[in-house]
Amino acid sequence: MDATANTQAPVQEGKVALPTEWRDFFALTKPRVMTLVIFTGICGLLAAPGTIHPVLGFTAILCIAMGAGGSAALNHWWEADLDAGMKRTANRPLPTGRMRRDDARDFGVFLSAVSVFVMGVAVHWLAAISLFAAIIYYAVIYTMWLKPRTPQNIVIGGGAGAFPPFIGWIAVTGEITAMPILLFAIIFMWTPPHFWALALFVKSDYAKVGIPMLPVVAGERVTRQQIMIYTALLAPVAIAPWAIGATSWVYGSVAVVLSALFLALAVPVLREQRADSDPLKPEKTLFKFSIYYLFILFGALVVDRVLANQGLIGGGLFA
Amino acid sequence: MTPEEEAEFKRRQKGRNMIVGLTLLFFAVLFYAITIARIGD
Incomplete structure (x- = not known):
C-alpha cells in the first residue's frame, strides 16, 4: 500500500483541512449492503427456537449491523487505492x-471492537x-488476503455475508447446531449465482485494478457453468x-x-439463450429472481x- | 481562513458533535434498558 496516502489531508494542499462530514463516516459502513445484513440477521433471530428479550434481540441486531459497518469501513480503508481506479467506487x-x-x-476498528464487546x-x-x-x-481473509488473489473471491466473500443469520x-439459542450452519450455507451457496449473474451484464472495471473476477479471468462460459453448479448445490441446502x-412443510414447500x-x-443462462430484444435477458432475470429468492x-x-410457536404446524419432511 | 471556510468548518463540526452526542445518549439509554432486561432474566 502507498504509505503516503495514509497521511493525506482530506483537502488539497494550501486549503483548510475541514472536518469530515458525519455522512461520509456513515457511507463507510456501506448502508445498502447493511440492509441485507440486518434482514437476514433478524430472520435468523426470529426463526431460532426459544425466546430472547426484545431489548437484547434489538441489541444483537444492532451489534451485527455495527460489526458489518466496521468491517465495511476497514474494507474502504484497505481498498482506497483500488476504489480510486474504478468508476463505481471513485466517488x-x-x-x-x-x-x-x-x-x-480507526473508525472501522472502533466500530468492530464496540460491536463485539456489546454483543x-x-x-x-x-x-x-x-x-x-x-x-x-x-476484513482480513477476504478483503486483504483472498479477494486480490483468486477468481473464486465471490465464493469466499459470500461467507462473510452468510454470518448474520x-x-x-446463536444470539437466541447460545449454541451452534445444524440449523445456523444451514442458514450460513444457504447464503454461501446463493452468493455466487447472484453476483456472477450481475457480473455477466454489468461490466465492471475490476480487471483495470487487478482484481481477478471470474468472468474476466476464466471467461463467460466458465462463469455460466459455475452459476449452474452453485444453483444446483443451493437447492438441497435450502431444502x-x-x-x-x-x-x-410451510418452509419446505416454499424452498x-x-x-x-x-x-x-x-x-437459459448456462445455454446462453439470447432474446432478440435484450441479449442478456436471462442473466438479468436470474439476478432479479435471486434477490426475491433470498427474501x-x-x-x-x-x-x-411463528406458525409453529402458535401450534398451527409441526414436523419436518421425515417427521 | 476565509469567512466561508470558517462557516463551513463550524457547520461540519456542529454536525459531527450532534451525531456523537445523540449516539452517546442512545447508548446510555440502551445500556440502561439492557441492564433492566438482564436483571429480569
Missing part, C-alpha cells in the same frame, strides 16, 4: 479525499465470538432445514418451489417459526 469518501485514510481505519456483555459471548470471526473473515440464531425436521424456479432460470426464503423461515 467514495477516501478516493475523493474527503476523509483521512487513518480516520477510516458479548449484553447478549452472548458465543455470538460475540462468531461476530468477531465474521469481521476478521471479511448464523449469529442471529435441508425441512428435511432434518427443523421446519415444517422446493423457489429452488426449482432458480434452477429453471439458471438453465422470500428467509421470510418463509420466520413465518414457519
Whole structure:
C-alpha cells in the first residue's frame, strides 16, 4: 500500500483541512449492503427456537449491523487505492479525499471492537465470538488476503455475508447446531449465482485494478457453468432445514418451489439463450429472481417459526 | 481562513458533535434498558 496516502489531508494542499462530514463516516459502513445484513440477521433471530428479550434481540441486531459497518469501513480503508481506479467506487469518501485514510481505519476498528464487546456483555459471548470471526473473515481473509488473489473471491466473500443469520440464531439459542450452519450455507451457496449473474451484464472495471473476477479471468462460459453448479448445490441446502425436521412443510414447500424456479432460470443462462430484444435477458432475470429468492426464503423461515410457536404446524419432511 | 471556510468548518463540526452526542445518549439509554432486561432474566 502507498504509505503516503495514509497521511493525506482530506483537502488539497494550501486549503483548510475541514472536518469530515458525519455522512461520509456513515457511507463507510456501506448502508445498502447493511440492509441485507440486518434482514437476514433478524430472520435468523426470529426463526431460532426459544425466546430472547426484545431489548437484547434489538441489541444483537444492532451489534451485527455495527460489526458489518466496521468491517465495511476497514474494507474502504484497505481498498482506497483500488476504489480510486474504478468508476463505481471513485466517488467514495477516501478516493475523493474527503476523509483521512487513518480516520477510516480507526473508525472501522472502533466500530468492530464496540460491536463485539456489546454483543458479548449484553447478549452472548458465543455470538460475540462468531461476530468477531465474521469481521476478521471479511476484513482480513477476504478483503486483504483472498479477494486480490483468486477468481473464486465471490465464493469466499459470500461467507462473510452468510454470518448474520448464523449469529442471529446463536444470539437466541447460545449454541451452534445444524440449523445456523444451514442458514450460513444457504447464503454461501446463493452468493455466487447472484453476483456472477450481475457480473455477466454489468461490466465492471475490476480487471483495470487487478482484481481477478471470474468472468474476466476464466471467461463467460466458465462463469455460466459455475452459476449452474452453485444453483444446483443451493437447492438441497435450502431444502435441508425441512428435511432434518427443523421446519415444517410451510418452509419446505416454499424452498422446493423457489429452488426449482432458480434452477429453471439458471438453465437459459448456462445455454446462453439470447432474446432478440435484450441479449442478456436471462442473466438479468436470474439476478432479479435471486434477490426475491433470498427474501422470500428467509421470510418463509420466520413465518414457519411463528406458525409453529402458535401450534398451527409441526414436523419436518421425515417427521 | 476565509469567512466561508470558517462557516463551513463550524457547520461540519456542529454536525459531527450532534451525531456523537445523540449516539452517546442512545447508548446510555440502551445500556440502561439492557441492564433492566438482564436483571429480569
